[in-house]
C-alpha cells in the first residue's frame with residue numbers, strides 16, 4: 001500500500017484551463033499538483049491553434065508573393081516554400097509558448113508538477129507512475145485528440161493527423177484531406193499555397209456543414225479558385241495503397257476516378273481523452289461520445305471533480321477552455337456564480353479570408369421561428385477589402401425583430417476575425433443592434449461597414 005501525497009487540489013492536463021487554474025489556486029494559498037503526460041500547453045500550443053496559425057501566416061505570404069504583380073510589385077523567380085525553414089519558424093513560435101508555460105508552472109510557489117499519465121484510483125486519488133496523489137478537489141483538463149474513424153483501408157495506409165502534419169518538413173506532392181471542415185480546410189489551403197496539389201474529400205454534400213449554405217458555397221468557391229479539388233458527398237470513402245501512393249475512392253461502387261495522393265490527412269473530428277483516465281474508478285459519468293458530463297458550473301457527476309475544456313463537450317476552442325477556467329475560479333475563489341450558459345458561442349475558421357461567427361446562424365434563426373431581420377453585404381462593397389485586393393466573402397447579421405437584440409453574425413472576409421468583436425461585445429452588453437448602427441467606426445476598416453449592415457436590415461422571410 002502506497003501512502004498518497006496529499007494536496008488541496010489536483011489538476012490533470014496542462015492545456016488551456018489547467019495552468020491558469022493552478023496559478024489562481026496556488027496564489028490563494030492552496031497546495032496544488034498539476035499532472036501533464038506529454039506537452040505543456042496541450043493541443044492549442046503544440047498541435048492546434050499556434051502551429052497552424054504560423055503555417056497560415058507562411059501560406060499568406062506565399063499567396064501574396066505569388067499575386068504580387070497585381071499590386072504592382074515584382075517578385076523575381078518562382079515562389080516556393082522552404083518546408084524546413086517554415087517548420088523551424090513554426091517550432092520556434094510554439095516552443096516559446098510551451099516552455100513559457102512549463103517554466104511558469106515549475107517555478108510556481110505551492111504547485112508541484114508531475115509528468116506522466118494520470119489515472120483515477122478512487123474519487124479522490126490519482127496515480128501517476130509510481131506516485132499516488134490525493135485531493136478533495138480534482139480538476140480534469142485532459143482535452144482531446146484526432147478521431148481516427150474505422151473507414152475501410154485506414155489500417156493499411158500511412159495517414160496523417162493534425163499532429164503528424166505538423167512534423168512534415170518536406171512538401172507533399174499531392175495531399176488528400178479527408179474531412180472538409182475547420183481543421184481540414186486550414187491545412188488544405190495552407191499546403192496548396194506551399195505548392196502541393198490538394199484534394200478535399202468530404203462525406204457531406206457541402207463543406208463546413210455547421211454553417212449556412214451560402215457560407216459553405218462561398219468557402220468552396222474561394223478554395224476552388226486557388227486550385228483545390230473538392231469532392232463532396234463522398235459517401236463511401238475507401239483508402240488503398242497504390243505503389244508509393246494512396247488511392248482514395250469515394251463512391252460506394254467501384255470509383256472510376258479515385259483521387260491518388262502522396263499523403264492523406266484525416267481531419268474528421270476529435271475525441272475526448274477520457275477513455276484512459278480510469279473514470280470508472282471515480283464514478284464520473286460521461287456521455288455516449290465520452291465527454292465528461294458537467295453542470296452549468298462545470299461540476300461533474302462526482303462531488304469534488306470538475307471538468308474543463310474540450311473534454312466536457314461544452315466547447316471545442318481555446319477561448320472556451322480558458323473561459324471554463326474563469327468560471328471554475330470565479331465560483332471557487334471569488335464567490336461569483338459564473339456559468340457556461342452565460343457564454344455566447346463564437347469561433348473562427350482560419351482560412352484566408354477567415355470566417356468568424358457569433359451566436360446563431362441564419363438556419364438556426366429560421367428554425368427558432370422568431371420574427372427576425374437580416375442584413376448582408378458582400379466584401380466587394382467594403383472599401384478596405386477592395387483596397388487590400390481581398391474582396392472575397394460577405395458579412396451577414398441577424399437581429400430579433402421585436403427585441404432588437406442581435407442574434408448572430410457571420411463574417412467571411414478579410415479581418416473578419418477581428419471585426420466580429422464589435423458585434424460580440426454588443427451581444428454581451430445585451431444592447432440593441434442600434435448601438436452599433438449609430439456607432440462611428442474608423443475609416444477605412446472592415447468594421448466600418450458593420451453599422452451600415454445593421455442600418456439596412458430586411459425581414460427574414
Ligand SMILES: Cc1cc2nc3c(=O)[nH]c(=O)nc-3n(C[C@H](O)[C@H](O)[C@H](O)COP(=O)(O)OP(=O)(O)OC[C@H]3O[C@@H](n4cnc5c(N)ncnc54)[C@H](O)[C@@H]3O)c2cc1C
Nearest residue numbers: 013015016037042043044048118142143309310316317318
Ligand atoms: C489543428 C487544430 C487547430 C486549432 N485551431 C484553433 C484555433 O485557431 N482557435 C481555437 O480557439 N481553437 C483551436 N483549436 C482547438 C484548441 O486547440 C482546443 O480547443 C484547446 O486546445 C482545448 O484545450 P484543453 O485545455 O481543453 O485541452 P488540450 O489543449 O488538449 O490539453 C489537454 C492536456 O491534457 C493532457 N492529458 C490528457 N490526458 C492526460 C492524462 N491522463 N494524464 C495527464 N495529462 C493528460 C494532454 O497531454 C494535454 O496536454 C484547434 C485544434 C486543432 C486540432
